[in-house]
Amino acid sequence: MAVGFLGKVVDWLREGYPTGIPAKDTIPVLALLRRRLTPQEVAEVAAELRAQGLMEPDRADVGSEITKITDELPHPEDLQRVFDHLAFRGFPDHGTD
Secondary structure: OHHHHHHHHHHHHHHHHOOOHHHEEEEEEEEHHHOOOOHHHHHHHHHHHHHOOOOOOOOOHHHHHHHHHHHOOOOHHHHHHHHHHHHHOOOOOOOOO
């Protein structure tokens, strides 16, 4: 189980997606996390989300997802949808780099 700062990130995502992260939001969620976390931290968060059943195992293949994030950025509307969903939970970034 994640502890410390990464545990707080996982808890925050659990609060925002109590029934799990929908497949269509997986890439945008991880892309938003990359704005604040290192690639290793994103991988750890994704692994913990998968372990807790909050992210589909086939969507949480960390290496694959990280590659998709770096090689194929989500559409702006997907990022905005996820940001809007999580904004009320205190996401610290308003979609700017």
